[in-house]
Amino acid sequence: QVQLVQSGAEVEKPGASVKVSCKASGYTFTRYSIHWVRQAPGQGLEWMGIINPNGGYTSYAQKFQGRVTMTRDTSTSTVYMELTNLYSDDTAVYYCSRDTGSYSAYWGQGTLVTVSS
Amino acid sequence: DIQMTQSPSTLSASVGDRVTITCRASQSISSWLAWYQQKPGKAPKLLIYKASSLESGVPSRFSGSGSGTEFTLTISSLQPDDFATYYCQQYDTYPYTFGQGTKLEIK
Numbered sequence: 374q375v376q377l378v379q380s381g382a383e384v385e386k387p388g389a390s391v392k393v394s395c396k397a398s399g400y401t402f403t404r405y406s407i408h409w410v411r412q413a414p415g416q417g418l419e420w421m422g423i424i425n426p427n428g429g430y431t432s433y434a435q436k437f438q439g440r441v442t443m444t445r446d447t448s449t450s451t452v453y454m455e456l457t458n459l460y461s462d463d464t465a466v467y468y469c470s471r472d473t474g475s476y477s478a479y480w481g482q483g484t485l486v487t488v489s490s
Numbered sequence: 491d492i493q494m495t496q497s498p499s500t501l502s503a504s505v506g507d508r509v510t511i512t513c514r515a516s517q518s519i520s521s522w523l524a525w526y527q528q529k530p531g532k533a534p535k536l537l538i539y540k541a542s543s544l545e546s547g548v549p550s551r552f553s554g555s556g557s558g559t560e561f562t563l564t565i566s567s568l569q570p571d572d573f574a575t576y577y578c579q580q581y582d583t584y585p586y587t588f589g590q591g592t593k594l595e596i597k
Contacts, residue, residue: 408586410534418526418534418577418588434585435491468533475581476524478545480533 395469513578
């Protein structure tokens with residue numbers, strides 16, 4: 374069965390960086406892109422970008438351009454999302470999800486990133 | 491970016507009611523629309539894709555319709571498990587934007 378398992382919660386200071394991982398299993402890793410979506414406390418869902426594990430092609434929402442980098446390691450079927458220069462309003466739960474015809478049928482459990490001094 | 495606007499933001503209803511949530515896109519997205527259900531502390535769950543296709547395992551009381559810029563999610567007879575927040579998402583053009591959500595509450 375398809376599973377996406379994310380890394381654990383992180384606490385970072387403003388200005389720092391965070392790198393969240395998403396390990397995929399149960400399917401051929403390079404066949405499906407991975408989306409990253411975040412949700413601030415009490416707020417809605419916000420699409421951040423997408424990575425194609427077959428070649429590493431990425432597309433980022435304009436809002437995060439210059440601060441976000443999505444990478445993949447095909448040897449471990451893991452994708453990573455790094456966000457730099459963190460602000461307090463980057464405090465959110467970050468989700469990875471597997472692309473299925475461009476929508477997301479499979480989701481990770483979420484990773485809480487707290488930005489606080 | 492394509493703006494997705496859901497209405498209402500909050501909906502109060504009773505078990506057994508028929509409810510409809512609307513999602514409007516700021517430009518045509520053909521049928522490239524998905525609906526998700528989210529419960530507190532959980533990841534979103536896919537209900538509908540391509541505007542009207544029911545995801546496997548999702549109860550048939552959920553249905554979607556629409557194309558172009560106007561879409562609806564209908565729950566034909568609310569069950570206790572359906573009280574949650576619902577989001578639409580367009581996947582026609584990057585960035586794949588979400589609506590702001592509709593919270594379905596028990597009346």
